[in-house]
Amino acid sequence: MENLDKQTTELFWYRVMLTITVWAIPLFGFLVKMVDPDCIDYMCHRFILGGMGFMLFFTSFFSRWIRDHIIVLSCWFVLILNLWAVWITYVNNFSIEFTVGLLTTFCVLNATIRRPWLYYIFTSTTILATIIAAWLAPVPVIDPILMTFTFLSLGCAFMLTSSATLNSERKLSELNHTLEEKVRERTAVAEERAKQLSVKNQELEQFAYVASHDLKSPLRNIGSFVQLIQRKLRDVHDEDIHEYLGFVIRSVTKMNAIIDDVLLYSRFGDKALTFRKVNIRSVIREACSLSMGEIRRRNGIICFDDIFIDEMLCDAKQIEQLFRNLVENAIKYNTSERPVVNISVREKWEEYLFMVEDNGIGISKEYHNRIFTMFQRLHTEPEYPGTGVGLAICKRIIENHNGKIWVRSEEGKGSTFYFTISKNLTSSATRPKLEVAYG
Ligand code: ADP
Numbered sequence: 001m002e003n004l005d006k007q008t009t010e011l012f013w014y015r016v017m018l019t020i021t022v023w024a025i026p027l028f029g030f031l032v033k034m035v036d037p038d039c040i041d042y043m044c045h046r047f048i049l050g051g052m053g054f055m056l057f058f059t060s061f062f063s064r065w066i067r068d069h070i071i072v073l074s075c076w077f078v079l080i081l082n083l084w085a086v087w088i089t090y091v092n093n094f095s096i097e098f099t100v101g102l103l104t105t106f107c108v109l110n111a112t113i114r115r116p117w118l119y120y121i122f123t124s125t126t127i128l129a130t131i132i133a134a135w136l137a138p139v140p141v142i143d144p145i146l147m148t149f150t151f152l153s154l155g156c157a158f159m160l161t162s163s164a165t166l167n168s169e170r171k172l173s174e175l176n177h178t179l180e181e182k183v184r185e186r187t188a189v190a191e192e193r194a195k196q197l198s199v200k201n202q203e204l205e206q207f208a209y210v211a212s213h214d215l216k217s218p219l220r221n222i223g224s225f226v227q228l229i230q231r232k233l234r235d236v237h238d239e240d241i242h243e244y245l246g247f248v249i250r251s252v253t254k255m256n257a258i259i260d261d262v263l264l265y266s267r268f269g270d271k272a273l274t275f276r277k278v279n280i281r282s283v284i285r286e287a288c289s290l291s292m293g294e295i296r297r298r299n300g301i302i303c304f305d306d307i308f309i310d311e312m313l314c315d316a317k318q319i320e321q322l323f324r325n326l327v328e329n330a331i332k333y334n335t336s337e338r339p340v341v342n343i344s345v346r347e348k349w350e351e352y353l354f355m356v357e358d359n360g361i362g363i364s365k366e367y368h369n370r371i372f373t374m375f376q377r378l379h380t381e382p383e384y385p386g387t388g389v390g391l392a393i394c395k396r397i398i399e400n401h402n403g404k405i406w407v408r409s410e411e412g413k414g415s416t417f418y419f420t421i422s423k424n425l426t427s428s429a430t431r432p433k434l435e436v437a438y439g
Pocket of ligand 1: 325
């Protein structure tokens, strides 16, 4: 893949070089003609050479062989151009404008060769050819000794600077390679750690599930026996004892509720999700039906007329639980005479954005993030009973649906809970199901 990218980039730059060359050769001919109208412009040669470059460029789009050999073919093309430039300068007796032309062609074209060994061969061949031609020229306008000296020193300087560039390019590419290797190694290590962490997480959740489940039975015993004791001591007129027993029973009830919520939380984490197309309005209706007693008692209204989606891909059980938690909270944390909960949805490009708005007591800004953490409560038990797990469960359900959940609220001005559900859900039947052995 990486090699393919490199080849594509190289191909692109060789095509650019060929395009420039194809245009530059005839253009330079016109330029020479403009400077000295009497000189021979060799336009015919120029068009032939330009045509060769164009053919190379053009066929590289159709022929795979040309594409695979574009570097070597372009280099040979450059060598032909260099030698032609030497020849043209020779027949012009090394007149100053042709020498300048030769130097320019020589420098520019050779600079395009990015293969060190080809570069050294072509550059030294061109220098040698120039020197020989300068000595053989019938009536050289420029002194051959001066010519030799100029070309040798220019060639050496050019070779030295270019070899430094090529070397640093090579070093850079080696460094890049090492860096890529390191990134690959680190990514592999990170992936391995993530895998280990996920296994540990599952073990931890399994532990939480088993521990919570096993706690339920002794807790049930404590509750039953305390109630028996309470019944036995019914006739004992000691207020303290009845107060203590009441306190124990309330604590057992509370602990039971916490364990139930923790079990619910861990079940939603590990249970294999089953995404199916469901009617979201009936899911909401079902979620509200369980709290209907409390909603009626509080004279509340739940409105979801704005839900225009008929079918949506989700895990119906989990989404039902999510709506149940949000609606229950909206009614519970509400001191209005008529609690109103408005559920609406907006369809976005890749997700659905749901909103659950209430006219309740609201939440101060500093707690907006904190409330989604397990056991984080903003009120005491006598004020509003609860376990502090409901919104953590909501967050987990939404994460299972590749979404986000957040709240916008001000104290005393109601709250709006927002959450998104991705439209591109794939059933995670491969997710490990929690297996618990009860003792
Ligand atoms: P619980 O309701 O059992 O305490 P939750 O996780 O459902 O636990 O909620 C955490 C806290 O967030 C609550 O204690 C409450 O203070 C606050 N909260 C949740 N929903 C609302 C709401 N609709 N309006 C005001 N406060 C809310």
